[in-house]
Amino acid sequence: MVSLDYVAVQTINALFYSSILFLVASGLSLIYGIMRILNLAHGAFYMVGAYLAYTVIILWASGSTLYFLVAPLVALAALAALGVGVERGLIRPLYGKPEELQLLATYALILVFDDLVKMLWGAEYKSFTVLAGGSLRIGRFTVPHYFVAVILVGFAVAGLLWLVFSKTMLGKQMRATAHNPEIAAALGVNTDRVFVAAFALGAALAGLAGAVAAPILTAYPGMGTEIIVLSFAVIVIGGMGSITGSLVGSLIVGFARTLMAATYPIMEIALIYIIMAAVLLVKPVGLFGREERERR
Amino acid sequence: MAGKSFMEVDGPLGIAVLGAVLLTVPLYAGPFYTRLVAVGVLYGLAAVGFNVLFGYTGLLSFGHAMFWGLGAYGVAIGLVKLGLGYAGSFALALALVLGVALATGFFSLRHTKIYFAMLTLAFAQLVYAVLLKWRDVSGGDEGLYGLPRPLGSVERFYYVVVVAVLVMLVAVWRFLETPLGLAFQTIRDNPYRAEVVGYPVSRIRLLSYVVSGLITGVAGMLYSPLQGAVTPDSLYWTFSAAIVFMAILGGTRVFLGPFIGGILYVFIANYAMDVTEYWLLVMGVILAAIVYLFPSGVVGALMKQLRGEG
Numbered sequence: 120m121v122s123l124d125y126v127a128v129q130t131i132n133a134l135f136y137s138s139i140l141f142l143v144a145s146g147l148s149l150i151y152g153i154m155r156i157l158n159l160a161h162g163a164f165y166m167v168g169a170y171l172a173y174t175v176i177i178l179w180a181s182g183s184t185l186y187f188l189v190a191p192l193v194a195l196a197a198l199a200a201l202g203v204g205v206e207r208g209l210i211r212p213l214y215g216k217p218e219e220l221q222l223l224a225t226y227a228l229i230l231v232f233d234d235l236v237k238m239l240w241g242a243e244y245k246s247f248t249v250l251a252g253g254s255l256r257i258g259r260f261t262v263p264h265y266f267v268a269v270i271l272v273g274f275a276v277a278g279l280l281w282l283v284f285s286k287t288m289l290g291k292q293m294r295a296t297a298h299n300p301e302i303a304a305a306l307g308v309n310t311d312r313v314f315v316a317a318f319a320l321g322a323a324l325a326g327l328a329g330a331v332a333a334p335i336l337t338a339y340p341g342m343g344t345e346i347i348v349l350s351f352a353v354i355v356i357g358g359m360g361s362i363t364g365s366l367v368g369s370l371i372v373g374f375a376r377t378l379m380a381a382t383y384p385i386m387e388i389a390l391i392y393i394i395m396a397a398v399l400l401v402k403p404v405g406l407f408g409r410e411e412r413e414r415r
Numbered sequence: 416m417a418g419k420s421f422m423e424v425d426g427p428l429g430i431a432v433l434g435a436v437l438l439t440v441p442l443y444a445g446p447f448y449t450r451l452v453a454v455g456v457l458y459g460l461a462a463v464g465f466n467v468l469f470g471y472t473g474l475l476s477f478g479h480a481m482f483w484g485l486g487a488y489g490v491a492i493g494l495v496k497l498g499l500g501y502a503g504s505f506a507l508a509l510a511l512v513l514g515v516a517l518a519t520g521f522f523s524l525r526h527t528k529i530y531f532a533m534l535t536l537a538f539a540q541l542v543y544a545v546l547l548k549w550r551d552v553s554g555g556d557e558g559l560y561g562l563p564r565p566l567g568s569v570e571r572f573y574y575v576v577v578v579a580v581l582v583m584l585v586a587v588w589r590f591l592e593t594p595l596g597l598a599f600q601t602i603r604d605n606p607y608r609a610e611v612v613g614y615p616v617s618r619i620r621l622l623s624y625v626v627s628g629l630i631t632g633v634a635g636m637l638y639s640p641l642q643g644a645v646t647p648d649s650l651y652w653t654f655s656a657a658i659v660f661m662a663i664l665g666g667t668r669v670f671l672g673p674f675i676g677g678i679l680y681v682f683i684a685n686y687a688m689d690v691t692e693y694w695l696l697v698m699g700v701i702l703a704a705i706v707y708l709f710p711s712g713v714v715g716a717l718m719k720q721l722r723g724e725g
Contacts, residue, residue, distance in 0.1 A: 209703075223660060223702060224703060227699040228703075230696065230698050231699035231700065234693040234694075234695045344651075344653055352537070388547070388548070391544075396537040399533055
């Protein structure tokens with residue numbers, strides 16, 4: 120008999136995983152929505168964030184609690200800067216280019232980042248499950264406070280993104296640009312600046328995701344190729360370009376995976392792609408996507 | 416017509432020249448390089464298969480590793496798990512590739528462009544996920560190994576691989592020159608017009624998808640006996656990306672471009688691995704150079720030079 124405690128623990132696990140997915144996928148979706156770029160390198164940003172967290176937490180601070188708070192902020196800032204550089208140097212020439220060239224250029228970035236990470240940090244897995252803050256008791260089970268903190272971060276970011284998009288000038292400019300860049304530009308929006316801002320924000324979110332995930336999921340070369348394809352599933356299910364869609368998509372993927380892992384492990388990953396294919400067939404723009412106009 | 420002779424270079428003549436070179440390889444290259452060329456030839460065939468769908472029909476598949484991997488696993492499962500022998504294992508793999516191609520094609524082709532690419536990715540990852548977890552059949556993370564070496568030696572199997580690939584290339588080239596094959600390009604250039612003048616567009620797309628998958632699948636079927644093993648990497652999405660890489664490296668608007676792209680890919684990777692442990696970085700830089708500087712590919716750029724368009 121499945122106890123209620125067990126269900127509660129699995130729900131927290133699913134929410135933790137959904138939270139990480141949301142942080143990665145919302146940035147991917149934002150970038151696609153505004154710039155129409157399918158950025159495979161987004162997973163590489165996540166990986167770099169994870170390694171930065173390792174450096175901050177283990178090498179600088181040998182596991183002290185405070186650095187669990189500092190590491191995500193360092194990753195956030197570093198990846199925002201990296202995002203600006205990558206957008207300016209490598210992504211800008213790809214606007215309006217055929218999809219296969221966008222995919223390959225950003226795939227090239229994955230190859231480069233995977234090896235740069237090996238060069239700087241070595242090829243072995245970095246695990247540092249030094250968990251700060253103790254844990255929660257649920258019946259026979261214990262859940263680290265850290266899981267709850269990551270879940271809260273996920274929801275907080277979702278709330279902040281909603282505020283940015285609905286209340287700030289930059290958010291309105293982003294929405295206008297996503298809708299129609301030419302008209303937005305004609306109305307005085309500096310779309311170049313919006314593109315950089317969107318890309319940097321997306322990269323920063325991926326870096327944050329890597330930094331908060333690494334203490335649980337470890338850091339390793341290739342972690343980016345794994346998360347990116349799941350993030351594609353998330354944004355396809357939720358609707359490419361929609362933040363609400365990313366949130367719902369992350370929850371669907373997170374819960375589907377946790378449920379299958381606990382009941383029918385052979386379908387743990389497979390179910391995610393079945394849902395992805397089913398959504399594409401029934402409602403290709405995703406659950407929260409809008410019908411696409413031709414944009415090029 | 417000047418263009419005609421160049422078409423021949425990019426067709427039977429080119430295949431004949433490549434064939435002559437490839438068939439002499441075991442005479443002067445040792446077993447290591449003979450096997451390397453065989454891998455390159457199979458990657459090349461896989462990329463040609465991809466390009467029937469992409470370059471000729473205008474549909475970007477981001478899941479072609481599925482066909483390659485199903486071919487490779489089909490043969491390996493037949494040999495290692497079911498003890499079917501080579502003929503039976505090839506038949507099993509062929510049936511598997513054909514069945515999955517028909518099923519996924521039927522669904523994926525409800526859409527074109529980016530949604531089609533996403534569907535092919537989803538189906539390929541689905542096959543990957545199922546095989547990875549279905550350990551009894553696939554060997555899980557480790558894959559399957561200990562395939563009996565066909566014909567006793569790499570050299571002898573090399574000739575089988577090269578002859579099979581050359582026959583496939585000629586057959587595919589001739590097929591693409593038939594009215595049905597030419598319809599692929601009509602649909603690529605203007606699907607609406609093709610529909611209006613009476614082409615059964617969705618059926619022709621499905622045909623292209625299945626032919627494309629079978630070509631890449633056959634390449635995979637020859638790959639696992641060559642290596643004596645198969646691992647889940649052969650089904651993972653990064654290999655789908657690698658196939659796109661090979662096709663673009665050679666050039667997707669040239670029939671033999673992807674084939675030469677596959678061979679080049681293997682040799683560049685091998686060379687990079689000799690020079691540095693960071694060979695992926697080298698591949699990434701080369702890929703970026705192709706995308707930003709020579710998007711028509713190495714062979715494509717060469718043909719433009721020859722035609723005096725460069």
